[in-house]
Amino acid sequence: MLALTVIVVIGACVLVSGIVGNRFGIAPPVLMLAAGVLVGFVPRLRTVNLPPDTVLLVFLPALLYWESLNASLRAIWRSLRGVVLMSTLLVLFSAGMVAVVAHAFGVPWGPAWILGGALAPTDATAVAALGRVLPRRVMNLLAAESLINDGTALVVYGVAVSVTTGSEHFSTVHVTWLVARSYLGGAAAGIAVAFVGGKLRARLQDPLLENVAILLIPFSAFLLAEAIQASGVLAVVACGLIMGQLGPKVGTPAVRLLSQGFWTIGTYVLNGSLFVLIGLQSQSAVRNLTSFDLARALSAVAAVCGVLIAARFAFQFTVILGIRAVDRRPSQRARRVTHGFRVITGLAGFRGAVSLAAALAVPNTLDNGLPLPDRDVIVFVTAGVIAALMLQAFALPPVVRWADLPEDTVIESERRMANRTAAEEAMEALPDIAATLGTAPEIADMARREYEKRLRLNRAGDPDDDGDDLDDDAAERLREFDEQYRELRLALLGAKRATLLRLRDERRIDDAVLRQIQAKLDIEEVRLSRTQLVD
Incomplete structure (x- = not known):
């Protein structure tokens, strides 16, 4: 009965939050998060925990695949250099800064880097849900960044976990191999599944059966990548981008109409449920916090939020502007954006499912059997930062008006x-x-x-x-x-x-x-x- 109760409660939270959000102009994900926190006060639901595998294996493949299908490949190509820099250098810089702040609060370097790796990537589904007021060009850039940067962040996270627990050693060659395997293996898995999926869809005639095949594609890409120890996230993204180009050619009108309706409502429910569960997990994180007192932990959340925002702004106004000073080609001049544009993208660095799943997946013990230091702090700070950064959604509408970007026609x-x-x-x-x-x-x-x-x-x-x-x-x-x-x-x-x-x-x-x-x-x-x- 508890499982059924949780399903009904989460569904009701998603429904009510959507109604209230549309009525009062508030981003529904913020209300869903708040609803999850409130639900956590119900004694019967306090024992509910979000298994990390549920996020990684159920939520992420479907949500990332849908975002990839609807991404603009032309926009990604036009902003490719900026997207690559934000998905690599910015991720590494953010992870390092978070690690420094966490260490300053007394967290050992190993767990501090684990926290940095977990919180470094922005989240595609959070950006899509919270950034609806943003101009199209801003959304395209943010969506491309958040689809790609998970691979870099999860490599940092994986290395930090392995080194901290004692199962791996740190060396430049080893880390380079992990990065190459994550990116190249993930991309190869996504391409392979997209190739097979395209051939299969071209042979199927029944709209219902073809949509079953479509549903299997992202999970197959994720599974294949994980089987070769590559990035399942990158595999799903690569597969989704390719199928977004093939879909209009191999699919029939009946299949596309049925698929559009199914994926629209399915991803809305999954996304909404995830925000409610993040709020519910925040309650659990508070109850399980023992290494820090609550005031110190909240101070760490505020400090990490501040450094993530500062790192993002610093990157926007230094690295990118440095490239502008060096690259004077006409094509580069045509891609330049205003300071207002950079302020908007700086504020829209939401975190979400990937960060929470990574934090929950941190092992409880080291290889020698001792408890992993400050694991409870990692979970608490991650959940707190996800929730706190969502509040930036309230600042986006006035900032967009202040930026006064040209009308996009x-x-x-x-x-x-x-x-x-x-x-x-x-x-x-x-x-x-x-x-x-x-x-x-x-x-x-x-x-x-x-x-x-x-x-x-x-x-x-x-x-x-x-x-x-x-x-x-x-x-x-x-x-x-x-x-x-x-x-x-x-x-x-x-x-x-x-x-x-x-x-x-x-x-x-x-x-x-x-x-x-x-x-x-x-x-x-x-x-x-x-x-x-x-x-």
């Missing part, structure tokens, strides 16, 4: 261009398509006129232009030619989809633009083809 302009280009190319192909299908001239002529009408609306800046081809009146007039009309319409939708994929592959439109327009085309194609989403 890229997605809208690219969407209009993509709709126009797809319609133009479909209209050009219409005579050949009609001839191949044997379509009656009246139907082909009416389709051509409707395309011309849509193109006029697009060029006039009609905000309601969604790429839909034929209006209801035209459909009514063509009812007597229903089968020919349906076949022509499906063929034209296929031509438009091919144009959109080409524009995406040429990097003329963002992945987000492709997904927006393709979703409308998918709905129309499912309706016309009379496909059932689930038999």
Whole structure:
């Protein structure tokens, strides 16, 4: 009964937090975290603990895969140097600074570096959930950073745990090997699973079975990477980025619509549950704290939060600006951002699931059987820092207004261009398509006129232009030619989809633009083809 009670309570917390957050404009994850803390006061629920394997093996693969699928590969490529630097140098710098602060509070160097490794990476799911008010370009950068930096941080964490417990020795060669195995092995595992997953999806015809295959992909990537002692997190990210490019090509409209609905609600529930469990774990961390008194532990939380924020700001305004001073190429000048942009990214360094899972996974004992020093402090400080940094979500809206970044119209302009280009190319192909299908001239002529009408609306800046081809009146007039009309319409939708994929592959439109327009085309194609989403 306890397990069922926990499920119902967590679900209720997610639901109520979402309702209250939407009603009062508060980030729901902050409310979910607070709800978890409050639930921890219920005596029956005080014994509930969050196993680290649950986060690593259940939550993370699904959440990271969904974020990777929806990432913009073009945006990652454009900001690749900054993303790489933030995912390596910033992670190492943050881990080192946290270790110094923890040691200053009396934590031995080994556990201090474990804490630094656990808290160094930002969290993709936390950024996505808490940063919805951020401009698109900021979100793209933060999402790319948080997807990649886990690999570096977990290597630091793993080395620190191994050296502290006495199971490994520290040397430059050994650490270099661990980093190479983590990154290269994880990427290779992700690529291999994506290759097999793409082949499998291309062969499956049943939307339900194909979505079962999609569900297995991230967990398979994580499992394969862990089996070769590489980074499961990087494997899932690499696999998700590749499948994000392959998905629109190998999937069918019915599969995409079913998958979108399932993953949207599934990841929302998983993400919300994770925030509630983090709050609940904070209660447990307080009760299990014995090495420090509460005041000293809270001071350590505040100091670590301060050094993480300071390290992030220092990196933003020194390393990146140093690169700007050295690299004077026109392409580099085009990528420059304002100080306001850097302040926003500095504040949005949220921590989350990876940090908590790492802290909970710290061994209780050393290899010689003695207790690992200050393990309770590591768990308490990690949970406290995750909770405290979430409060920055309240500061983001006024900071975004203060930064006064230029209005981002890229997605809208690219969407209009993509709709126009797809319609133009479909209209050009219409005579050949009609001839191949044997379509009656009246139907082909009416389709051509409707395309011309849509193109006029697009060029006039009609905000309601969604790429839909034929209006209801035209459909009514063509009812007597229903089968020919349906076949022509499906063929034209296929031509438009091919144009959109080409524009995406040429990097003329963002992945987000492709997904927006393709979703409308998918709905129309499912309706016309009379496909059932689930038999």
